[in-house]
Amino acid sequence: MKKALFLSVAFLFVIAVHAQVNIYSALTIPDSLKKDADIVIRDENIRLTVKDKNTAWYDVHQVMTIMNEQGKKFLFFIQYSDKFHALDEAEIKVYDMLGNKKNTYSKKEMTAQNYGEGLVPEGKVTYFDVTAPSYPITVEYTYSIKFKGILSLPGYDYHSPWQSVQHSVFEVEAPADLGVRYKLVNTELQPELIHSGSRDMLRWEVKNLNAYKLEKHSGSPFLYEPMVLIGPNKFQLDDYEGDMTSWKNFGNWINDLYAKTTGLPDEKKKFYQAMVRNASTDREKAQILYAYLQNNMRYVSIQLGIGGWRPFPASFVDEKKYGDCKALSNYLKSALDAVGIKSNLIIIYRDYEPRIVDEKFPMNDFNHVILCIPQQADTVWLECTSTTLPFSNLDITTLNRKGMLITDNGGILINTPVSNYQKNTEVIRTVIEVNGEGGAVVNTTSAITGEERDDLLMRFHDMKDDEKRKYFLTDRSWKQPDVLNITTADKTSNPYWLKASMEYDKVYSFNAGSKLFFEPRLYPIFDEDIPENNKRMRDYHFTCPYQVLDTTVYKFPAGYTLENLPKNRSVTRPFAQYTCTYTWDANAHTLISVALLQLKERVIKAADYDALYDFNKQVMADVNEKIVMKKE
Structure with a gap:
């Protein structure tokens, strides 16, 4: 009615x-x-x-x-x-x-x-x-x-x-x-x-x-x-009443939900105590237990219980060897308790872009749970659903935001770590062996750390071989080869590396008579979407700050002489830096370029957008340079 x-x-x-x-x-x-x-x-x-x-x-x-x-x-x-x-x-x-x-x-x-x-x-x-x-x-x-x-x-x-x-x-x-x-x-x-x-x-x-x-x-x-x-x-x-007029009260409601879910059987407590017996610090103990969780428990989304809010007991996870973000975080918290380490749950919003979390306006806009071990100098952050994240690392989806830390006295807001470009590093080394016809055999290795590593692992590692090749050529924008083979490191490797071997019937871009024009690199080192806009209204957001160190080596056979070597370049802004040097060894017929790109800030203020556009323009000018070789 x-x-x-x-x-x-x-x-x-x-x-x-x-x-x-x-x-x-x-x-x-x-x-x-x-x-x-x-x-x-x-x-x-x-x-x-x-x-x-x-x-x-x-x-x-x-x-x-x-x-x-x-x-x-x-x-x-x-x-x-x-x-x-x-x-x-x-x-x-x-x-x-x-x-x-x-x-x-x-x-x-x-x-x-x-x-x-x-x-x-x-x-x-x-x-x-x-x-x-x-x-x-x-x-x-x-x-x-x-x-x-x-x-x-x-x-x-x-x-x-x-x-x-x-x-x-x-x-x-x-x-x-x-x-x-x-x-x-x-x-x-x-x-x-x-x-x-x-x-x-x-x-x-x-x-x-x-x-x-x-x-x-x-x-x-x-x-x-x-x-x-x-x-x-x-x-x-359900039967759980709460008060959301303060973060403290909201956190106490979470405490009520988690009550009586953290206990482990005595034999399991002894199991963990024996596991960390030889560790000399709490950090070492936590690292051992985190590795055990990653290797022995698996993440499964479970929305049972109080609207997906109350976790299964730690004893359930111990028996079944699986759980969702709440259950796995609660389980590791219970294991840490067993060895005398105090930890706290954090309720957080997980996505590439954070949501508003206001000190003065408590509300529920969260969808995820992580764990932390608060310390004076170096708090330990633990993403319990990941089998690939290194110990005490968060990824793009939980960094740079506020979350609600659950204490014995209720909830308080805390900030997760801020992205750091020096931790998000990709080191690339490429050797291009050119033959007499202008074709080449190419071998490249990328070693990746930080958020770049985590994002690549999440999207790339478990792909089928043909999907990996497509990703390598489209998302990473490498020049299309005639033959491509890719190998990768184990998921737990840090840095995570991928290797590609390629063959090109024609590796140069174009020719003018006997002159062959080669790209400085076979991919764009800075491939961001930065259109011209001299009236930018809003800040520009990158996924994360990062740095790339690229070394590209061209090896030419006899019969090639250098006609044009690109000029060294240096571009510096408060939020980014780019340098590139070119070296020609006539005796070895080898050309080496070394480029360093550092994007130091994740968010560029709207007032600095023109400077960002100019930075991109100058980097792309180097990307579009040509190495000119004359073939006898």
């Missing part, structure tokens, strides 16, 4: 608006809202109704016009459901350019299937892909989601790049004695506060927002998109 009432109210509202202006016709969109817009939000009404600390409804009605192929992703409706969060009602209507209704799809016509990579399904996903015979096309989404447990509440992300907004409203209603908190991000849009008996409502409304462009490599949407974050004060998940 509740859902029928909701849908009726939504439709009545649409009829009322439709009487004033045809929000379904693309012809009625104001010209100002068409500029740079892939989609136009014609009308949007979102209502979050908090019933109590355990129940909430999220009702959405959206009418949007998709202007072109670039906005196609908004024709794909998808919602995930689990024990605490379920899609209740859903309907999609489709209109042509003139606003004529062409199709209606109910929830039962959508595809629903289980999802999850673990041993059991994590939930259900419902999706539907609207086909667009032409553009523009208008879709109308009406759906409702029920929350059973309000640990996390949806916010209001009302103005994304390439999107204009004709009209949008977001309302949050909650009991006055329970309330909710909000945080404004990249906006000063204040809500209207409405009191009605025992309930309060916050209401945001926007109109006629023009589309804006997204500059490449602008980082996380939390850095530029206007949005409103919503957080509960009191909440409940």
Whole structure:
């Protein structure tokens, strides 16, 4: 009955608006809202109704016009459901350019299937892909989601790049004695506060927002998109009640979840104590236990328990030899406890770009658990799901961000380590043996450390041979050979190395008569996307800072003489440096180039973008140089 009432109210509202202006016709969109817009939000009404600390409804009605192929992703409706969060009602209507209704799809016509990579399904996903015979096309989404447990509440992300907004409203209603908190991000849009008996409502409304462009490599949407974050004060998940008005209280809720999960059998405690008997320091002991975890336990995604928050007991992991991030971190914590080493869990958001974590606004925006051993000078950081990360190393997805450290007294915010270019190093040595016809046999070795190593291992090591060859030529941009063979180190090697042997029928780029033109290297040493933009608005984000030391050796047979040797080059900026030297040994018929590229900062300020563009331009000038040899 509740859902029928909701849908009726939504439709009545649409009829009322439709009487004033045809929000379904693309012809009625104001010209100002068409500029740079892939989609136009014609009308949007979102209502979050908090019933109590355990129940909430999220009702959405959206009418949007998709202007072109670039906005196609908004024709794909998808919602995930689990024990605490379920899609209740859903309907999609489709209109042509003139606003004529062409199709209606109910929830039962959508595809629903289980999802999850673990041993059991994590939930259900419902999706539907609207086909667009032409553009523009208008879709109308009406759906409702029920929350059973309000640990996390949806916010209001009302103005994304390439999107204009004709009209949008977001309302949050909650009991006055329970309330909710909000945080404004990249906006000063204040809500209207409405009191009605025992309930309060916050209401945001926007109109006629023009589309804006997204500059490449602008980082996380939390850095530029206007949005409103919503957080509960009191909440409940299953039988576990919590308070999120402080990080300390939130951490205490985590402590309650983990209570009675850390114990190991006495014989297993003795097993670990014997394992570290000869270690002289706590760091050595921790390293031994971490290696044991990596070699004997495996990561499996498991979303059972309290919405995926409570881990399986350490005794379960010990018996089954697997667990998810929570369970494996909790298990290693238990093993460390057994040998007298104090460690702490860290709840964190894992992805290439961090999320906002504000000291003054506690909220749950985390999806991962790691472990640390706090120390005065050199804290030990432990990613318990990885079989390849070196001891006390984190990777790109957990560095450079805040997390919540769980102490005996609750939660506190801490910073994970900051990326360091000197730790992210690739050393490349390439020998190119040119034959009399201009072909060559090439052997190259790359030794890689740090975040570069971890990222390569994650994407490359377990590929099939043909996939490795494709990756080597496309992602690493090596000149296409006629023959290519690749070998790699063991996963645990640090540095991690890969070797490639190649054969080229023609290794030079082009010729002019008897003159042959060779590239200084057979790949671009700096291959970043840095377009010209003298009005850059946002900071430029690299994946990580790094340095590359390349030595390329050309060995020529008799009959080749040097016509042109590129000039040595040095380019220095506060955030980056590039040097390259060229040496010709006439007696040995050998040319050696040594290049060092250092990208010292992960984030380049918008004010320095012109300097970054110029740096890239000068490096590319060297990359595009030619070694000219004359063949007798």
